Amino acid sequence: MSRINPKFGKELKKYGATEFGSCYNCGTCTAVCSLSTGEDSFPRSMVRLSETGNEEEIAASLKPWLCYYCGECSTNCPQTANPGELMMSLRRWLMAKYDWTGLSGYLYKSLTATIIAMVLVAIGVVVFAAYEKFDMEVIMHSGHMFEMLAIAGVFAVILIPNIARMWYFTIIKPGKNVSFMKYIKSLGEFLIHMFTQKRALGCDDNQKRWFEHFILVIGYLTLLFTTVFLDWFGSESIFVIVLGYVVSAVIFVVTFDFVLGRVKKNKEVSKHSQPSDWFFVIWLLLMGVTAFAVRLFIDLDILENNKWLYLFHLAVLAQWALIIVPFGKWTHFLYRSFAMYFAKLTVV
Amino acid sequence: MQKEPTTLSFDALVIGGGIAGGEAALNLASNGYKVIIIEKRLSLGGKMIMLSKVFPTLDCSACITTPKVSEISRHPNITIFTESDLTSVEKRGEHDFVAKVTRRPRYVVAEDCTACQLCEEACPVIVKDQFQYNLVGRKAAYIPFSIASPKVAAIDIENCTLCGACEKVCPPGCIDFTQEPRDYVITAKTAIVATGFKLYDPSNVPRYNYGEAKNVITSMQMERLLAPTRPFHTILRSSDGKVPDKIAYVLCAGSRDDSLGNPICSQICCMYSIKQAQLLMGALPMADITIYYIDIRAYGKGYEEFYEQAAGMGVRFVKGKIGRISEKENGNLTLRYEDLASGKLKEADHDLVVLSVGVKPNSEPAGLFTTHKLELDSLQFVKQSDPLLSPAKTTIEGVFVAGTATGPKDIPDSILSAGSASTEAICYLNQ
Structure with a gap:
């Protein structure tokens, strides 16, 4: 059982993602992403995990690395939640997570x-x-x-x-x-x-x-x-x-x-x-x-x-x-x- | 030579002859006030008269709008100017408004026209029919649509070749190419703004392929396909005549979307899409109908039940906004979306896609008032000075607002707001 962790969102802001909280889960970002597939659907799933602060699943996910930041998701996001920059910030966060020195x-x-x-x-x-x-x-x-x-x-x-x-x-x-x-x-x-x-x-x-x-x-x-x-x-x-x-x-x-x-x-x-x-x-x-x-x-x-x-x-x-x-x-x-x-x- | 403008006096000036403006005018007229309605188009009835049926009662829209419109047009206290442009409204003092109006010529003597349609038959020019939302063609000499009010022919002078064929066949000889625009000065003691809304133009969204893919249509076009006065007398794809059996609805096409310039909910799309889905199930019993949505907003009286009724009838509701529509060789469409229930990217094939287009503000009335400022809100709808307690009041005293000019509304709410505006206007007249 994972618990909601709103602190994670604040932590992620320091890595550059500031707007993802306005996401209303319509899935437009996933649907316009040309790299998203039925098996690996993103970025909305990652937005959701970030909102709920599910660090464990984010650390286990390779999806942030599967995104190459064309920015279509951010351009077309109805809520200007900037999912593209969220993916970028998650990559930064993951790089920090992988680093044993901290x-x-x-x-x-x-x-x-x-x-x-x-x-x-x-x-x-x-x-x-x-x-x-x-x-x-x-x-x-x-x-x-x-x-x-x-x-x-x-x-x-x-x-x-x-x-x-x-x-x-x-x-x-x-x-x-x-x-x-x-x-x-x-x-x-x-x-x-x-x-x-x-x-x-x-x-x-x-x-x-x-x-x-x-x-x-x-x-x-x-x-x-x-x-x-x-x-x-x-x-x-x-x-x-x-x-x-x-x-x-x-x-x-x-x-x-x-x-x-x-x-x-x-x-x-x-x-x-x-x-x-x-x-x-x-x-x-x-x-x-x-x-x-x-x-x-x-x-x-x-x-x-x-x-x-x-x-x-x-x-x-x-x-x-x-x-x-x-x-x-x-x-x-x-x-x-x-x-x-x-x-x-x-x-x- | 332009003659001196004719001066006319009324108690109330109603700007816009849609259902809200008509209702407000009728209320005023029934209370003994003289009213003039200025309508930009050839017919009264606004958008409602074009609709198929209305939610949640499934009343035939034409059947309830037409009697209302004829009541308006036959009322002795109401004067109607169709095909007319209001150019300015000046407020000289309380209960003292002066409006300048130009009546564009129809090139038909309205009083003599019997709507026999012989001119239509004779006219050799075919252009897209804006009243059928470009689904079919019409002639350059034409009756706007079968239940238009006034039901009088008009010549579309921009497309007319001046061949004179209509003139020759017209039995009462009422076609008159010498008509010119006529200017009027209208004085009134109060004014009601009922300028309605505009439909979101989905060609702004290249991802939806509207205008490129032949079988992507707007919900208004579907209204016409379903209406009793419909162009084909059945539901078909106007591109190839195929009767569709897998229809998709794309909700929030131009609503609740910052990136498309319209951040707010249009309030009507969920319901009219659910309504159309039910009508389609009646018209095409074998068809599969899928509604792709973000949230279903069925907030009014009987609306939730109406939604459940559609689901019970077998309409599929899929949570997920359509991101991309691409056309296949046979004209069918592939829709790309994230299925929110499973969190997976999916693609679905449909043979007809209906974009449930949203409500956009009509900001034109702001520019009409010259001496006082008719303010708009941040979304370019007419600003209500007291939206909670006096929703019909604008920022100009003595100018009231009815219908969707202040924001998205369904028909019952538009009629209610027209009642409010006419009552406020009467109070103002009696001050």
């Missing part, structure tokens, strides 16, 4: 906490640089080491345990019976969604946004690969150098368009931006710009006289790797892919 929730709910964390990381970078007496060679070498350690550390300590928790909440706790073979057979689904976000194409008129997002993901992963494993900043290979330029430019162009969309608010999906959305998209943009500029300065041989640029790049990188990746919006990349995988597991 830091995600703290950062989502408090802009001040996020800013303090970002500033502390930036100070750390500067202090480290001062400690190394601003020796460019040492700093750049350490920066490269940091990238590798951060990736390994964040995955081992934060992300893998969190995905295990997601698995526990959505598969184990609700008592879903999944055979071992099913886990193996469904892996393809996981990889397809991780690298293509294919499902987003099911949204109405979403081809452009899907394509932008797709090349952003590919660009981001390539930049990561180029800087971390091909050592872009230290590389002599013309191929690596050009590749780095191209992907960082791609990241800049796409994220610039995303930022512009959030400023203009001309689409349902970009109308309601929470601080976590801004940080994610702006830091991604900064990563693209600063990486591009650092390599450019190296090629022009002026980095030695402009150490601040590399320090700025390193600060952005550290904030990204220590805050946004483990505790911010970045994790949607993993959770969405795993949600598609877990959803596939339970299809009979």
